[in-house]
Amino acid sequence: MTTALSPARAAEPAPADDPAGTPGVGGPSLAAARPDPDDLDPRRALREVARWQSGDRDAARFPYRAVLGHYRAVGKNAVGEEVLTALRAVEPAPAQAAEPAARLLGDWLPQVVDGRQGDYDSYLGSPVYASLTEAGACTQEVLTALLADVVEIESATLADVPAGLARTRAALRALTAVAGLPAAYGTGAAPGAADEVADLVRAAAEAVAAARDAVPAGVLRAVELTLTPTTRSHDEQMFIRVIQIFEAVFSAVGRAVQMATEAVAAGQTDLARGLLAGATRQVAGTSGVFRVLTTMPKDAFAVIRANTDGRSAVQSRSYRTVERSCPTLHLTVQRGDLPADGLRSAMRELDTAWCAMKRTHWGITVKIIGAVRGTGGTAGAAYLREAAEARLFPALD
CATH class of the missing domain: 1.10.167 (Regulator of G-protein Signalling 4; domain 2)
Incomplete structure (x- = not known):
């Protein structure tokens, strides 16, 4: 990607591996191909952040538009150290610390100050979505x-x-x-x-x-702010949204399994079965999202992979929560003195849907990247093939 930007000049020309040509699938994003000239130059973002810092630091009036305009025009990996330094110094007024706008700003900042050293959570804006869940967003x-x-x-x-x-x-x-x-x-x-x-x-x-x-407006706002591609690629915008969708599903399934475990412990098998059925529907619903992902050109993914080192989905805590919570649920069911035939059936259905989802992911990965490594340096399709064989409830008869 481009080198660090100076506040005195616009972005440098895109390197050979940067998407070029007509905006859309396989090319640059609209923001990159037809940018506002002020978005290419970091000075507007620097100027507006400095003005905000010197004022009342009202989180509700933070200049998100100027910052995101620059990030999307040049790609996060090309944002210069001047902008990163300015954003790392951002802090709302102490009196606003408990307000939703300050919470949103605090959750969002890790996504834009990580430079090239970010991880999976900062790539997706996970803190923003975690706060949405805590606030009751479904x-x-x-x-x-x-x-x-x-x-x-x-x-x-x-x-x-x-x-x-x-x-x-x-x-x-x-x-x-x-x-x-x-x-x-x-x-x-x-x-x-x-x-x-x-x-x-x-x-x-x-x-x-x-x-x-x-x-709700708060959910729309959170989604609006959490799109900061590392490149100028149109396809990376879709890729980020797809991963955010899967993270939302994994989080929901993890919560459902944990709540089902608590319900079983309390003797509420009908509640537990309903929770698992809902989780199964969430997992099965990812089939439509996979169809979106299959439209990713190989060359486009190669650019994304080269620019997302260290941001691997193997870092997903939500995914791990699902796979670590299911054995606890099974053990709780085994220990309980209650009728569990319907509950075991619900567990099998979730297991089947989960494994089918993983097999689909593996198949798409083979199609798009073949045998090369995946994002974040994973073994790519080989890693996913092995993971696809792991059941949620391996001991379930």
């Missing part, structure tokens, strides 16, 4: 907001790159399913129709508007 709201953003980003490039039709359709269908929208939103015109692109763009806009109307 998983469906988060998934709806994330998928709506994917649909909007993808449909915005269709006029330039009609090859993005397959991805936009897949994202629109996934959004329609998660948000419970009318099925017509998930189609647009029939493939090959004269106005296919225009009809799909119109259907996407209507679906996004309807979906966002059903999501």
